[in-house]
Amino acid sequence: MTTGISFGTDGWRGILARDFTFDNVALVARAVADYIRTHGLAERGVVVGYDNRFLSDQLAENVAGVFTARGIPVYLTARATPTPVTAFAIKEHRAGGAVMLTASHNPPEYNGFKFIPEYAGPALPHITREIEENIRRLQEAEKTAGEGGAISWGDFAREEAVEWPAGEWTAGPAPGERTPVARREIIDPRPAYFNHVQTLVDLGAIGRAGLKVMVDPMYGAGIGYLEDLLGAHGVRVEVIHNRRDPLFGGGLPEPTGKSLGELRSLVLERQAHLGLALDGDADRFGIIDRDGSYIPPNQFLPLLYYHLLTAREQRGPVARTVATTHLLDRLARAFEQEVYEMPVGFKYIGQHMLEKNCLLGGEESGGLSVRGHIPEKDGILAGLLAAEMVAVHGKGLGDLLEDIWSRFGRLYSERLDMHTSATGKERVLGLLKELNPPVLGGLQVERRIAVDGIKLVLENGSWVLVRASGTEPLFRIYVEANSEEELHRLQQAMREMLGL
Numbered sequence: 378m379t380t381g382i383s384f385g386t387d388g389w390r391g392i393l394a395r396d397f398t399f400d401n402v403a404l405v406a407r408a409v410a411d412y413i414r415t416h417g418l419a420e421r422g423v424v425v426g427y428d429n430r431f432l433s434d435q436l437a438e439n440v441a442g443v444f445t446a447r448g449i450p451v452y453l454t455a456r457a458t459p460t461p462v463t464a465f466a467i468k469e470h471r472a473g474g475a476v477m478l479t480a481s482h483n484p485p486e487y488n489g490f491k492f493i494p495e496y497a498g499p500a501l502p503h504i505t506r507e508i509e510e511n512i513r514r515l516q517e518a519e520k521t522a523g524e525g526g527a528i529s530w531g532d533f534a535r536e537e538a539v540e541w542p543a544g545e546w547t548a549g550p551a552p553g554e555r556t557p558v559a560r561r562e563i564i565d566p567r568p569a570y571f572n573h574v575q576t577l578v579d580l581g582a583i584g585r586a587g588l589k590v591m592v593d594p595m596y597g598a599g600i601g602y603l604e605d606l607l608g609a610h611g612v613r614v615e616v617i618h619n620r621r622d623p624l625f626g627g628g629l630p631e632p633t634g635k636s637l638g639e640l641r642s643l644v645l646e647r648q649a650h651l652g653l654a655l656d657g658d659a660d661r662f663g664i665i666d667r668d669g670s671y672i673p674p675n676q677f678l679p680l681l682y683y684h685l686l687t688a689r690e691q692r693g694p695v696a697r698t699v700a701t702t703h704l705l706d707r708l709a710r711a712f713e714q715e716v717y718e719m720p721v722g723f724k725y726i727g728q729h730m731l732e733k734n735c736l737l738g739g740e741e742s743g744g745l746s747v748r749g750h751i752p753e754k755d756g757i758l759a760g761l762l763a764a765e766m767v768a769v770h771g772k773g774l775g776d777l778l779e780d781i782w783s784r785f786g787r788l789y790s791e792r793l794d795m796h797t798s799a800t801g802k803e804r805v806l807g808l809l810k811e812l813n814p815p816v817l818g819g820l821q822v823e824r825r826i827a828v829d830g831i832k833l834v835l836e837n838g839s840w841v842l843v844r845a846s847g848t849e850p851l852f853r854i855y856v857e858a859n860s861e862e863e864l865h866r867l868q869q870a871m872r873e874m875l876g877l
């Protein structure tokens with residue numbers, strides 16, 4: 378029996394064969410189909426995309442079959458496709474939404490299901506709640522039918538995965554209702570995305586700068602994007618890990634400093650200007666500077682905001698999560714721009730980008746988007762913007778950072794991921810609720826923010842945030858401080874306070 382399917386920070390994720398089964402995926406697809414129909418979006422159809430993971434393509438076929446059997450036309454991508462490209466295809470086809478089969482940067486045994494509504498950004502909580510309610514209702518209906526000896530859910534899923542010829546009729550969502558089987562179209566969303574992204578990035582300047590860029594799509598759905606876009610504009614590109622490997626070469630498709638060792642070596646060996654990496658579904662970015670150092674998102678986001686404000690002379694607010702660097706706030710203040718602080722999850726940033734016409738939205742975990750793009754994080758766009766910055770300024774990103782630090786001061790930030798047992802989790806959650814110390818690490822606490830977890834802002838502007846992850850079974854402790862020594866002192870103080 379299916380239990381416990383829920384949408385976390387970004388979609389439903391599960392272990393293949395254990396909870397992420399064909400039957401459960403079909404069940405969630407039916408719940409999404411009900412959502413689409415209830416909101417009058419069925420005629421517009423749904424885009425279905427998938428990453429390079431084990432079975433993702435077949436699961437996508439399964440989902441497509443569920444939709445077409447319920448009268449909802451499907452635009453199925455011809456091959457593995459990045460999440461932001463699947464999201465962009467909604468715009469191109471004026472579709473009613475998209476489903477993306479991906480577990481992003483999780484370990485290989487995982488897969489996942491993201492629903493992207495018609496606005497082409499991650500689904501907001503009121504939408505995923507409605508889908509979860511549909512799931513429970515379908516489960517109940519199945520139980521009742523099962524008790525009456527009717528066919529099991531598994532039979533339904535298999536039947537609906539079959540491609541019916543157009544014009545045939547099948548059982549509709551309500552008993553006795555008949556629905557025409559809808560069309561399925563195989564699409565290549567790349568050309569339209571390529572055209573669009575060229576309106577957001579100065580690829581001409583990148584081409585003229587004679588750059589040499591190393592690319593690592595980490596065996597993921599981003600293969601064929603950065604290298605093709607840059608290569609087509611005369612950039613000398615070399616690419617690694619550009620074949621499908623559902624085991625991700627024994628690592629995780631997460632472009633952090635720890636996992637980009639090969640890219641770093643290649644950048645140094647080839648004396649390249651830049652190394653660009655993507656996560657498993659290419660919505661996150663990883664950047665290596667020409668000296669081989671990893672540029673974390675908390676450094677890249679201020680770099681980019683500064684570039685947009687100065688070199689491009691653009692203006693507009695910035696939306697960041699509660700876990701993201703306050704260096705953005707310093708820049709915004711200097712240029713008299715607003716900052717919006719959101720809970721973790723790009724869905725909140727995307728929403729604010731639309732509502733407040735933000736120039737930049739970004740988060741510590743490696744997601745960003747800019748004005749004019751869809752409200753979805755896009756690692757390909759981030760990589761191209763990094764190349765634009767290097768091309769336009771004729772400097773390495775590290776040199777540009779030095780410029781910013783000399784003007785606005787330097788901040789040191791780090792995230793610790795702390796595993797706990799189930800009982801440990803309850804204990805820490807209990808402590809967090811009460812957490813309200815007057816002093817932390819010798820500094821007065823000035824503000825306690827409970828937007829997502831608990832964030833303590835200290836007298837000198839340093840801050841500490843503790844929250845439970847919505848995608849992994851762990852707590853995250855984020856600290857931003859004025860020196861490395863202070864950073865470690867604050868980490869230690871918080872760990873002691875929570876017994877982590």
Ligand SMILES: O=P(O)(O)OC[C@H]1O[C@H](O)[C@H](O)[C@@H](O)[C@@H]1O
Pocket residue numbers: 386387481721722723724740742744845846847848849853
């Ligand atoms: O810290 P977590 O709740 O695990 O979330 C980490 C990240 O998960 C997903 O990738 C979301 O799209 C991001 O917006 C979020 O930052």
